[in-house]
Amino acid sequence: MRQMNKQRCAWVPENDTLYRDYHDHEWGRPVYNDQKLFEMLILEGAQAGLSWITILRRRENYREAFDQFNPNVIVNYDEEKIQSLRENEGIIRNERKIRSVVSNAQAFLEVQKEFGSFANYIWSFVGGKPVINHWKSISEVPAETTESQAMSKDLKRRGFKFVGPTICYAYMQATGMVNDHTVDCYLYHG
Numbered sequence: 001m002r003q004m005n006k007q008r009c010a011w012v013p014e015n016d017t018l019y020r021d022y023h024d025h026e027w028g029r030p031v032y033n034d035q036k037l038f039e040m041l042i043l044e045g046a047q048a049g050l051s052w053i054t055i056l057r058r059r060e061n062y063r064e065a066f067d068q069f070n071p072n073v074i075v076n077y078d079e080e081k082i083q084s085l086r087e088n089e090g091i092i093r094n095e096r097k098i099r100s101v102v103s104n105a106q107a108f109l110e111v112q113k114e115f116g117s118f119a120n121y122i123w124s125f126v127g128g129k130p131v132i133n134h135w136k137s138i139s140e141v142p143a144e145t146t147e148s149q150a151m152s153k154d155l156k157r158r159g160f161k162f163v164g165p166t167i168c169y170a171y172m173q174a175t176g177m178v179n180d181h182t183v184d185c186y187l188y189h190g
Contacts, residue, residue, distance in 0.1 A: 030176035039069035045162030061090030100161035
């Protein structure tokens with residue numbers, strides 16, 4: 001269903017259906033499913049130094065290449081699999097980013113064991129419920145917050161890679177831990 005004539009956050013190009021659908025149906029909506037949380041953590045890390053649309057356009061390739069982001073499978077990737085991923089033109093072929101997916105899967109499974117679920121752990125950084133912000137324009141939206149800094153520090157301590165505070169804040173936005181739809185956006189719920 002097309003959402004024409006609706007005011008969206010200013011970062012959403014009206015002529016890009018993929019970006020518009022992502023904004024309308026995913027961004028800012030709370031995610032509690034561990035596998036989806038893992039997927040978004042990996043995709044946000046893959047974005048480092050790139051634009052989000054670059055990753056969004058490759059998301060299906062990532063899902064296929066990384067076994068639907070199943071950490072129980074990824075944790076067993078060997079050198080042959082890593083080298084095949086480095087040759088996969090459908091994903092970003094940065095070796096450090098590819099290897100980080102495997103180490104992040106290991107750390108993710110450890111967090112699940114310790115907290116019962118990754119969702120229990122990651123949502124604790126916002127007290128278990130979404131933070132609803134009231135930004136008038138995208139220029140007010142921060143690149144990082146004290147919560148994303150704390151998340152980054154703890155994730156790194158646990159062995160996660162590509163989880164700096166800016167990546168963590170983008171992750172928090174993408175998974176609905178924070179709702180940064182601007183007040184003029186039709187999806188703003190103040």
